[in-house]
Amino acid sequence: MTNSAEQLPGRAMLHPEMVAAEDNQAMYRDGHRLDHAEGASKPLRSRPEPQPRGAKIHGNRPIDQAEAAARFIASPEHEKMHDERLWDLRQKRDREMHHIPEWEQLRSLASAIKEHTLTHLDEYLDQFEAHARANGIHVHWARDAAEHNRIVHGILSDHSAKSLIKSKSMLTEECGFRHYMASVGIEVIETDLGERIQQLDKEDPSHVVVPAVHKLRTDVAKVFADTIGTDPENSDVHYLAEAQREATRPLILAADAGMTGGNFVVAETGTFVVCTNEGNADLSANVPKLHIASIGIEKIIPRLEHLAVFVRLLSRSALGSPMTQYTSHFRGPRAGGEMHVVLVDNGRSERLGLEEFWTSLKCIRCGACMNTCPVYRRSGGLSYGATYSGPIGLIIDPTFNARKYSNLPFASSLNGSCTNVCPVKINIHEQIYAWRRELVKRHDVPLVKKAAMKAAGELLSRPAAYRAAIASADVALAHLPRFVIYNGLNAWGKHREVPHPPKQTFHSWYKANRGGTQ
Amino acid sequence: MRIGLFVPCYIDAFFPQVGIATLELLERFGHEVVYPRDQTCCGQPMANSGFNTDCAATEALFVRNFSGFDYVVGPSGSCVHHVRDNFDAIEQTADVKEVRSRTYELVEFLHDVLKVDAFPWARFPHRVGLHNSCGTLRRLKHATPSELHEPFFSKPMDLLSRVDGIEFVKPARPDECCGFGGTFSVFEEVVSTKMGYDKVGDHARAGAEYIVSADSSCLMHQQGCAERIGVPLKFIHIAEILNGASA
Numbered sequence A: 001m002t003n004s005a006e007q008l009p010g011r012a013m014l015h016p017e018m019v020a021a022e023d024n025q026a027m028y029r030d031g032h033r034l035d036h037a038e039g040a041s042k043p044l045r046s047r048p049e050p051q052p053r054g055a056k057i058h059g060n061r062p063i064d065q066a067e068a069a070a071r072f073i074a075s076p077e078h079e080k081m082h083d084e085r086l087w088d089l090r091q092k093r094d095r096e097m098h099h100i101p102e103w104e105q106l107r108s109l110a111s112a113i114k115e116h117t118l119t120h121l122d123e124y125l126d127q128f129e130a131h132a133r134a135n136g137i138h139v140h141w142a143r144d145a146a147e148h149n150r151i152v153h154g155i156l157s158d159h160s161a162k163s164l165i166k167s168k169s170m171l172t173e174e175c176g177f178r179h180y181m182a183s184v185g186i187e188v189i190e191t192d193l194g195e196r197i198q199q200l201d202k203e204d205p206s207h208v209v210v211p212a213v214h215k216l217r218t219d220v221a222k223v224f225a226d227t228i229g230t231d232p233e234n235s236d237v238h239y240l241a242e243a244q245r246e247a248t249r250p251l252i253l254a255a256d257a258g259m260t261g262g263n264f265v266v267a268e269t270g271t272f273v274v275c276t277n278e279g280n281a282d283l284s285a286n287v288p289k290l291h292i293a294s295i296g297i298e299k300i301i302p303r304l305e306h307l308a309v310f311v312r313l314l315s316r317s318a319l320g321s322p323m324t325q326y327t328s329h330f331r332g333p334r335a336g337g338e339m340h341v342v343l344v345d346n347g348r349s350e351r352l353g354l355e356e357f358w359t360s361l362k363c364i365r366c367g368a369c370m371n372t373c374p375v376y377r378r379s380g381g382l383s384y385g386a387t388y389s390g391p392i393g394l395i396i397d398p399t400f401n402a403r404k405y406s407n408l409p410f411a412s413s414l415n416g417s418c419t420n421v422c423p424v425k426i427n428i429h430e431q432i433y434a435w436r437r438e439l440v441k442r443h444d445v446p447l448v449k450k451a452a453m454k455a456a457g458e459l460l461s462r463p464a465a466y467r468a469a470i471a472s473a474d475v476a477l478a479h480l481p482r483f484v485i486y487n488g489l490n491a492w493g494k495h496r497e498v499p500h501p502p503k504q505t506f507h508s509w510y511k512a513n514r515g516g517t518q
Numbered sequence B: 001m002r003i004g005l006f007v008p009c010y011i012d013a014f015f016p017q018v019g020i021a022t023l024e025l026l027e028r029f030g031h032e033v034v035y036p037r038d039q040t041c042c043g044q045p046m047a048n049s050g051f052n053t054d055c056a057a058t059e060a061l062f063v064r065n066f067s068g069f070d071y072v073v074g075p076s077g078s079c080v081h082h083v084r085d086n087f088d089a090i091e092q093t094a095d096v097k098e099v100r101s102r103t104y105e106l107v108e109f110l111h112d113v114l115k116v117d118a119f120p121w122a123r124f125p126h127r128v129g130l131h132n133s134c135g136t137l138r139r140l141k142h143a144t145p146s147e148l149h150e151p152f153f154s155k156p157m158d159l160l161s162r163v164d165g166i167e168f169v170k171p172a173r174p175d176e177c178c179g180f181g182g183t184f185s186v187f188e189e190v191v192s193t194k195m196g197y198d199k200v201g202d203h204a205r206a207g208a209e210y211i212v213s214a215d216s217s218c219l220m221h222q223q224g225c226a227e228r229i230g231v232p233l234k235f236i237h238i239a240e241i242l243n244g245a246s247a
Helices: A065-073 A076-098 A103-118 A121-134 A145-158 A170-174 A177-183 A193-200 A217-227 A237-254 A280-286 A304-318 A348-352 A358-362 A368-372 A374-379 A390-400 A417-421 A428-441 A447-460 A463-469 A473-483 A506-514 B009-014 B016-028 B044-048 B053-066 B077-086 B094-101 B106-113 B134-139 B155-160 B189-205 B216-229 B238-242
Strands: A138-142 A163-166 A187-190 A257-260 A264-266 A271-276 A290-296 A326-330 A338-344 B002-005 B032-034 B071-074 B103-105 B127-131 B210-213 B234-237
Touching: A065 A076, A065 A374, A065 B189, A076 A304, A076 A368, A076 A374, A103 A121, A103 A304, A103 A358, A121 A138, A121 A338, A138 A145, A145 A177, A145 A257, A145 A290, A145 A338, A163 A237, A163 A280, A170 A177, A170 A290, A177 A187, A187 A193, A187 A237, A193 A217, A193 A237, A217 A237, A257 A280, A264 A304, A271 A280, A271 A290, A271 A304, A280 A290, A280 A326, A304 A368, A348 A358, A348 A390, A358 A390, A358 A428, A368 A374, A368 A390, A368 A417, A374 B189, A390 A417, A390 A428, A417 A428, A417 B134, A447 A463, A447 B044, A447 B053, A506 B009, A506 B016, B002 B016, B009 B016, B009 B216, B016 B032, B016 B071, B016 B106, B016 B234, B016 B238, B044 B053, B044 B077, B053 B094, B071 B077, B071 B106, B077 B094, B077 B103, B077 B134, B094 B103, B103 B106, B106 B155, B106 B238, B127 B155, B127 B189, B127 B216, B155 B238, B189 B216, B210 B216, B210 B238, B216 B234, B234 B238
Parallel strands: A138 A338, A163 A187, A163 A257, A257 A290, A290 A338, B002 B032, B002 B071, B071 B103, B127 B210, B210 B234
Antiparallel strands: A264 A271, A271 A326
16 A cells, blocks of 8 residues: 555545555656556556346345356456455554554443443433434434335425435435335435445445445446436546545435434433545434434444443544444434434344344444455445445344345354454354354255254264265265355366375275274 | 363364364363263354254254363364354253353454463464454454554564464455355355455465464365465464474
8 A cells, every 4th residue: 555546636535435446656746646548557448347236136045145146256357346345444444443452442332321321212212212302303212114204204294395405324224215205206315425325227226335336437437327427438537536525515405404423322311423434414413404313223322421331433443444434323303403302222122132143233234344354355236236235234133034144144154254354243244154043943944954954963973974975085075065166066076176085085085004002 | 270172073074183283272271171971063054054944953963062161262263252142043042152252263262262372382483374264253252353543553463472483474354264164165166266265375375374263164265276276385273383283
């Protein structure tokens, strides 16, 4: 990262997604990256690599994450950029961590605060509601996604609002909010740059913090050319960012209502906090007179002082920056304005009752587990075919639909790096393991796999049969990887060589060299 | 002391030299090492795939084979992790608990129990990249993982640095998973092999001649990946180096 691109003026102001993958051959003059024509340093690619698309969705049928991941890997420019960009975030996170001597204590503290709050959730939610009402905030309760959407629609109808600007919110993704709003004729304009790109491309966010991180700038150029009329040949990030700003700013200024999520809700003050890097939540909240905040009930913390713990962890974990550019506290409506908070359950209470999985509610949506996950980095977030991708997705998605997301807990090597980076110490990899057991118990696994595992279990528990099966190592190769080639294809040997069978097994060597007794 | 030698199934079948090196190494320190003949597997492949009930009989067999030893030692971190941390398909009798708590992975056994500080017979004048498997690194805690803000230590490095002539290289992503992951290696074979390609490429760029690890399963996967894409690396289990393998 000694590239002169680091010193480019304005680079720090760009949304991370708008910064192209490092290009070692790029040329710079007077601090500006030279275009192909100016630099003449590298050949023009005839056609950019097409953007790989996410998992194929077939109603309730199990998502085939592996299939979508394979297509992502088959697009090497995308895969390489994605892996390196997110690994870079992970490294920046590590650097920030090393600046904080009490990092591990902070994580423990954050985890303890969340666990305390989740086990007293009703009390704190009641406290928040009372204090928020006293602050002049309208508080609504939504049992599920449909109720959330209806409530918001109702508020908008009361104000005859026809357009809504909103900042990024995973909760509204959960609720299928944009689709619902489209069905009732209300225009939604995403104000987070990455999320806006995704909206224009009719794709879900692929990452909870950097929603378009799977796209190359050539992909963005294509989306903008198709939707806001930019030059399809121009993928310069400054040009694209500026064009988007010009196209969206009038929509923001004319919007009837604004919507944000909420990163933290403080019970004792009846206030909430929104963290962004673009200031777009502040536009969404402050430009129109009507501000609606949709917030999951697990976002609550008891006291304002607890915020200090989480704010120190959030952006360091997410992007490796000490703090988000904007940490905005919303305390009540402005003069002449109106503020609504919709507290949404949508499966959270039920999750809270799951003995092995309730601590997944501690999640503060920093995305650190995604950035560190070697599987996620090589698969792209859209391969998961779910609102939440990456390690946290593997343990949350099945709570929404165990059948549809039954493959996801298997999309992990169980390496455990996710657990170690988690700022609130969710034992993510252990929950992935536990979900595998749970899905087998619920019979949400393929029958062929089931039969193979049963056969393996039987063979491995009968020494004589087992020895006969692997009498020579050549035979072993055919038999031992039963659990390895259960799917009928030689999945081991497709992209790697099989082990070289030795002359004899350890067992035969021992018998020959150490005699017959034990 | 009397040690039960645990030779995991894939080491028995594909890497007998690792079992032999482990046996000989433990004997060098004057211990009685016994290989129970009826052993097969610890049950991990089924358990990791969620089929816990299918490994009950295999776990019971493991306990029958390894009861009564002072220690059970195996040269495979992920198998030992299974025995110690997950092995719960069978009733947790006193005997089962006893076997589980006495089961050690070779590196930690040498480092923590035997406290070995010299391998005078070992010489390995090569550049090696150390691969800590995720099982040894993040479960058995062989070393400090890069994600945590904790003082650095590395048990395999401690042991290997007592081998004459050895030189370590530093890959860019030293503790990134290589993509083996048990049945993950076939369930997600494309992602798994891509991770493997990246891993061997990282070590090769760092100048490694050998990748050394306490887990033959990771090495089996990495070797398969390296051979497929033509990365000229060699692979060796830590037991072999510590037992004096020359190359």
